Amino acid sequence: MITVPVDLGERSYPIWIGTQVLANQIEKARELFPQWKHAYCVVDEHLDGIFEKMSGELQTHGIRVSRFTVSSGEASKSVDQLNALWNDMLQQKVDRKSILLSVGGGVVGDLGGFAASTFMRGVRFIQIPTTLLSMVDSSVGGKTGVNLPQAKNAVGTFWQPSGVMIDTVHLGSLPTREYASGLAEVVKYGVILDAAFFNYLEEHAMELLARSPSSLEHVIRRSCELKASVVQKDERETSGLRAILNYGHTFGHAIEATTAYGRYLHGEAISIGMTMAGYLAVQRKLWNHQDFDRQTSLLERLQLPTKLADSVSTDSILQAMQLDKKNEHGVLHLILPTRMGHVQSFREIPSVEVAGAIDRQRR
Amino acid sequence: MITVPVDLGERSYPIWIGTQVLANQIEKARELFPQWKHAYCVVDEHLDGIFEKMSGELQTHGIRVSRFTVSSGEASKSVDQLNALWNDMLQQKVDRKSILLSVGGGVVGDLGGFAASTFMRGVRFIQIPTTLLSMVDSSVGGKTGVNLPQAKNAVGTFWQPSGVMIDTVHLGSLPTREYASGLAEVVKYGVILDAAFFNYLEEHAMELLARSPSSLEHVIRRSCELKASVVQKDERETSGLRAILNYGHTFGHAIEATTAYGRYLHGEAISIGMTMAGYLAVQRKLWNHQDFDRQTSLLERLQLPTKLADSVSTDSILQAMQLDKKNEHGVLHLILPTRMGHVQSFREIPSVEVAGAIDRQRR
Numbered sequence: 001m002i003t004v005p006v007d008l009g010e011r012s013y014p015i016w017i018g019t020q021v022l023a024n025q026i027e028k029a030r031e032l033f034p035q036w037k038h039a040y041c042v043v044d045e046h047l048d049g050i051f052e053k054m055s056g057e058l059q060t061h062g063i064r065v066s067r068f069t070v071s072s073g074e075a076s077k078s079v080d081q082l083n084a085l086w087n088d089m090l091q092q093k094v095d096r097k098s099i100l101l102s103v104g105g106g107v108v109g110d111l112g113g114f115a116a117s118t119f120m121r122g123v124r125f126i127q128i129p130t131t132l133l134s135m136v137d138s139s140v141g142g143k144t145g146v147n148l149p150q151a152k153n154a155v156g157t158f159w160q161p162s163g164v165m166i167d168t169v170h171l172g173s174l175p176t177r178e179y180a181s182g183l184a185e186v187v188k189y190g191v192i193l194d195a196a197f198f199n200y201l202e203e204h205a206m207e208l209l210a211r212s213p214s215s216l217e218h219v220i221r222r223s224c225e226l227k228a229s230v231v232q233k234d235e236r237e238t239s240g241l242r243a244i245l246n247y248g249h250t251f252g253h254a255i256e257a258t259t260a261y262g263r264y265l266h267g268e269a270i271s272i273g274m275t276m277a278g279y280l281a282v283q284r285k286l287w288n289h290q291d292f293d294r295q296t297s298l299l300e301r302l303q304l305p306t307k308l309a310d311s312v313s314t315d316s317i318l319q320a321m322q323l324d325k326k327n328e329h330g331v332l333h334l335i336l337p338t339r340m341g342h343v344q345s346f347r348e349i350p351s352v353e354v355a356g357a358i359d360r361q362r363r
Numbered sequence: 364m365i366t367v368p369v370d371l372g373e374r375s376y377p378i379w380i381g382t383q384v385l386a387n388q389i390e391k392a393r394e395l396f397p398q399w400k401h402a403y404c405v406v407d408e409h410l411d412g413i414f415e416k417m418s419g420e421l422q423t424h425g426i427r428v429s430r431f432t433v434s435s436g437e438a439s440k441s442v443d444q445l446n447a448l449w450n451d452m453l454q455q456k457v458d459r460k461s462i463l464l465s466v467g468g469g470v471v472g473d474l475g476g477f478a479a480s481t482f483m484r485g486v487r488f489i490q491i492p493t494t495l496l497s498m499v500d501s502s503v504g505g506k507t508g509v510n511l512p513q514a515k516n517a518v519g520t521f522w523q524p525s526g527v528m529i530d531t532v533h534l535g536s537l538p539t540r541e542y543a544s545g546l547a548e549v550v551k552y553g554v555i556l557d558a559a560f561f562n563y564l565e566e567h568a569m570e571l572l573a574r575s576p577s578s579l580e581h582v583i584r585r586s587c588e589l590k591a592s593v594v595q596k597d598e599r600e601t602s603g604l605r606a607i608l609n610y611g612h613t614f615g616h617a618i619e620a621t622t623a624y625g626r627y628l629h630g631e632a633i634s635i636g637m638t639m640a641g642y643l644a645v646q647r648k649l650w651n652h653q654d655f656d657r658q659t660s661l662l663e664r665l666q667l668p669t670k671l672a673d674s675v676s677t678d679s680i681l682q683a684m685q686l687d688k689k690n691e692h693g694v695l696h697l698i699l700p701t702r703m704g705h706v707q708s709f710r711e712i713p714s715v716e717v718a719g720a721i722d723r724q725r726r
Contacts, residue, residue, distance in 0.1 A: 079446045086442070087512070090514055118520055120518070120519075121518075121600075143484065145484065150450070150453055155449050155483075237484075
């Protein structure tokens with residue numbers, strides 16, 4: 001089992017990564033929190049097996065276990081679901097000595113984290129991500145939230161977990177599209193922060209598609225390290241640094257919103273978004289065409305889409321992009337690559353250029 | 364205009380106190396936040412006059428103004444109202460350069476503060492308390508929240524305001540019961556932290572009832588200073604120190620919950636709660652009877668109730684007390700006075716003693 005530390009002063013926490021290591025991870029968490037008496041588990045509806053195993057382990061340590069089941073899918077990241085969760089936490093007598101455990105993908109992690117950060121003004125929580133996407137991205141860094149009907153993640157908090165338990169064994173049963181969706185964020189880390197890591201991904205694309213445990217462990221570890229390095233320097237997205245993690249996301253979120261979160265998985269939308277952002281960077285002569293092509297080619301080899309369906313209008317994407325949190329009073333800001341492993345924030349990008357980049361990526 | 368600084372490192376902020384000083388306060392805030400472009404105002408339904416004046420001042424400074432009206436009363440501190448507020452903020456294009464202004468009493472302050480802390484994972488907000496209770500208590504210290512049907516303030520955040528604008532001119536029109544309700548928290552500061560301040564209150568009870576501007580300014584300033592001194596040492600209620608501010612509140616919240624937040628104002632319930640806690644302290648030989656009598660007598664001179672209606676059962680109060688956030692796994696913790704100006708936290712207090720203290724305070 002590898003431990004990646006996230007160093008945030010009094011809010012520091014460990015990420016434990018390994019295979020078949022749930023029992024070890026619970027043992028470690030028990031040592032960190034000797035007063036832990038109650039585990040309130042927010043669990044994806046399809047994860048009975050993991051929950052049962054976890055519940056047994058927790059009870060062995062004398063910890064009372066409660067469960068709240070969440071339907072799979074983005075629709076569960078709603079204010080209604082949050083309200084139901086809050087009320088159930090009250091019913092189950094969650095208090096400040098309880099720890100909330102989010103067991104599932106990003107939806108369960110974001111919803112559970114938001115509930116933890118706000119119930120009684122904050123209780124501890126541990127992330128147990130079971131999808132590749134949540135392992136390499138949403139479970140690390142302390143962003144929580146739910147969607148409003150008009151905007152994804154419109155409300156939420158910065159609330160660091162007390163620990164992240166990553167067991168690659170969960171990835172064996174992940175559907176192909178969901179697995180590939182996680183790889184999109186992995187590619188993102190290479191493009192924005194680490195050219196050597198991007199090379200590694202190019203060289204190990206086949207192993208990754210085959211879900212080889214050793215490549216997976218390396219890729220998850222490196223992604224977590226890279227994300228932690230950014231979060232440590234700009235925890236609350238105030239200096240602008242953390243915004244680099246949003247490379248491809250302003251386009252991606254708009255694609256998801258415009259297609260009602262139904263047509264593309266998050267990572268698929270990000271893959272298309274990175275391609276649009278990359279193209280825009282090439283057009284602005286910020287990035288060379290060769291690296292842009294390497295990005296497109298790697299995404300495609302990893303079975304990710306890079307082109308947008310014709311039925312989705314460019315105007316609708318542009319309009320949705322206006323609502324992005326990085327904007328200030330309607331002026332569009334974007335993260336664009338300048339060389340492999342490096343991106344910068346650019347302000348006041350003309351809509352016509354953005355529209356051009358969207359139009360270009362059509363299948 | 365007096366400024367009381369609240370020193371919380373990067374989350375420090377000023378409390379501006381004076382009479383007829385709204386324009387000055389907005390001027391000061393403008394200097395602190397030169398990039399401020401949009402004021403999103405959450406306003407109590409009865410405060411049209413204050414809002415109009417404020418809105419004019421803000422527009423003079425080139426600040427766009429939006430308004431969200433909240434019905435008076437505790438019922439507005441609901442998840443439904445919060446959801447409506449979040450959606451309206453999205454509609455009004457609130458972003459991280461906007462500042463939310465809460466204009467009203469504790470309900471508007473807590474609701475607005477919670478919305479500010481969670482919208483786009485946090486925007487700035489300024490408290491403009493218009494009741495004595497919110498001036499001396501809820502607007503300072505960064506506690507925000509809404510109620511769940513079964514428990515007051517069950518969800519919320521710690522989110523410091525960027526400034527607090529207190530104008531005592533608002534107090535002139537406050538109904539007698541509401542005004543007295545604020546005085547209950549003022550008396551609390553004397554009992555828990557400052558015997559000299561308690562003496563001052565005894566000596567100036569008549570002036571305070573007459574709402575004399577000079578006594579009011581002193582009392583609000585000293586209350587804010589005392590609260591700030593506690594919050595500075597224990598911002599997130601982790602060391603246990605901040606819990607002393609909850610003197611009388613475990614009883615008080617239970618009284619409010621049991622009577623469906625309809626029979627007693629918050630300060631009235633706290634006045635009864637302090638009397639119960641004080642009596643319990645005397646029974647446990649922690650506090651002398653003379654100081655307990657001084658507390659009761661001062662509360663009564665300030666037109667506050669100290670006895671509970673017979674129709675409210677002791678059992679229902681006891682049961683509601685079990686849900687208090689300070690408890691850990693059902694064991695009751697209480698803040699009790701040990702001498703005038705000093706309180707301590709006591710653990711595992713037998714229910715039978717608590718029941719005795721409730722039974723004693725009957726009219």
